Amino acid sequence: MMLKITINGLDIEVEKGITVFEAAEQAGIYIPPLCHHPDLPTFGGCRICMVDADGKIVTACRAPVKDGMIVKTDTEEVRKVRLTNVELILASHNKDCQGCSRNNSCRLQEVSAFVGINQDRMRKIRRSVEAVKPDDSNPFFHRDFTRCILCGICIRTCEEINGVAAIDFAFRGFHTRVSVLGDKPLKDSKCESCGECLVRCPTGALYLAKPALVEREVESVCTYCGVGCGVKIGVRGDRVIKVDGNRDNPVNRGDLCVKGRFGFDFINHPERLKKPKIKKDGIFVEATWDEALDFIADKMHDIKAKHGADALGAISSARCSNEENYLFQKIFRALGTNNVDHCARL
């Protein structure tokens, strides 16, 4: 069923059941969000998306649209409420933006700029930031409590996206923070290190242990299990420095696990094989490709001539591509043997 509402004087038709926030989004009207995330259920905790709906100040992300509703997103009262709420967050927020991994891509910066923060006023109301040591126990991502705005996105992500629900709000009032059961380091919790929270954190509270700003991205498929998650391989120079989930991929829609997101060190690992090697008198000696392949071809022909093609065994790979598996079986079948298999049974 369609409803008619007005936002800032514009007449809009929307579907019943959506929120004022979603209606504004559909109409292309920006309402500053902090704790809202499109993947997650509404929380309504940050109070930044306040709007005037039929004369009342409401949180847009929680207010359902009603037929004939008149919404104003930029009244003086709305501006004042939003500004005060952002000031309250900033008052206890780490002010070192340049030293933050999310500088220039931070939702709090975006919202602060939109509501119009006055730096003179901020200097007066800013409190000292509570000295809580960052949780750097996880090898892939850390948590800086001085940059956390308690939006709960990480908590909802852990519960709704991964489903493991490893983290929650702990302590009360000014000391509230995101923690695991028993306030242990993250590494010692049931956290599965998938990094879905890191991806959705709107500030620099959750940040990569190794900063990774990429030059270009290449769409591919994860190399681990058979789920076949779409990935974006992040490259800087000639190195893979990051892997992100591809939200456009129909298999995983951006979700990844710890191996897929973080387990890419092997690609640029110094122990990678870089030259063909032939064993001579028990010792491996570097060879050219021609030498190595000639050696193999001669030996294979030799075995075939002496013992028949069925004296050859061919073990292909469930990690190689279709084309490579196809070529592999083609070689051995063309040589005259069906002794072709791979690790499907392991």
Add this chain to the structure above:
Amino acid sequence: MTNSIDDIADEAKAFFIIGSNTTETHPVIGYRIRRAVKNGAKLIVADPRRIKIAEKADVFLQLKPGTNAALLQGMARVIIDEELYDAEFIKNRTEGFEEYAEKIRAIDLNEMADITGVPAEKITQAARIYAGSDPAAILYTMGITQHTSGTDNVLALAGLATLTGNMGKRGGGVNPLRGQNNVQGACDMGALPNVFPGYQPVSSPEANQKFSEAYGAKIPDKPGMPMTKMFKAALEDKIKGVYIMGENPVVSEPDICKIKDALEKLELVVVQDLFFTETADYADVVLPAASFAEKDGTFVNTERRIQRGRKAINPPGEARSDFEILCKLGLKLGLKGFEFKKPGEVMQEVAELSPKWKGITYERLEEGGICWPCPDENHPGTPILYEEKFLTGSGKAQFKPVDYKPPAETPDQDYPFILTTGRSLYHYHTGTMTRRSDGLSDLYNVEKALISKEDAERMGLNENDKVRLTSRRGEVEAEVKPVSDLKEGIVFMTFHFAETCANQLTNSELDPVANIPELKVCAINLEKV
């Protein structure tokens, strides 16, 4: 999988997960199932270990390793006794129900309870949930297949799905979650001893003629040897040379001592890999291959979706993609048809020779991939199999009753424990890639053989104590971790760690049809070092 990830995750009213540690081995499917259960779907989990997904289960069946068929037959008995089956589906789309039902009615549920160690009430409860939810999806992995009874276990699952009309429809199906990024594709491409690409039997005269002509050679019409038999044949001097591409059998195969002996005996061992693996030690030639990020190609996921992988960077040094290496080797061997310039040209040849892939082109794969079968260029692909008919002569599903057979090796006085093996969230297969990640190693780098708290207490073992595990085939030392997730007499290890290699112990006895080794059950002894 008979179905797609999306349709089961979004539409199944119940999941029956058996022999699959889904949240650790297929984490992203694990997320979807946890979400579905949160939204009201029912969950049955059957596993010898109280795995993480069991926390969310409506009913958890902690069966003894190797007793899957007994559990499934017990469930079938309940479904038939209580008439919970889909009579219309059985009438219209199946054959052999009466004989199947007769055989199932001869099964004693209490006996199945004794064999499995799962109370009859729980088996009944699971059967009622599975049969009472429409649709219901079965998900399984190697906990079902890596047994001497692997084929029977799969048939028993297919029997349940057929009985309840859960075949050929959204949200249902029999869904093996494939363990490796392209294990499905390697099978599809004919990297199997009995079939050409697209599952065309080597013994079929038409297929054999087609491929023999295409490859310019007389290809034998007898199936070749599976890998599990190649190493045995090497010990008997029947195999003289093996070419190993992207595989590390010295860690992943069962009964490794024998594998090593076999490799030492061979005249030629070629290893083509990213790293100098444990198997490379036994090679005569080691070839440096490119990783997935360094090459173009396609991969097939567990739902038969063919997707494009794309080159992001160059391989290091002189390493080359397997595609390049194999083209060059084909030419060096004097074979015809290896003049490919890029992987997309190989795909054209695959499409020409394999009817199931006929409609696949690189261009069509640009948008999210296609699930095969895809018989022509306008076909959208087939996310769900058997919607219209089954691949039998009559087009109807055939019930195949099975008998429960115990594992090849059961505990005795000398080897009183059962060892069952599996994987961890943090590592992949033999760890060639994941163990070179500092972060993953930081999270999990030392194997802990898991034992029950009861056994630990009885034997005076504490966490991190070192034990010697021995089987008839070998021995290994590892640290233990007592857990409440295991029943007495059961030990669990992963096979990721070469230094505490569980496959020194495992049994290489095979399923007679699928030739899959019984990696999930062997008898061992355990003593404090």
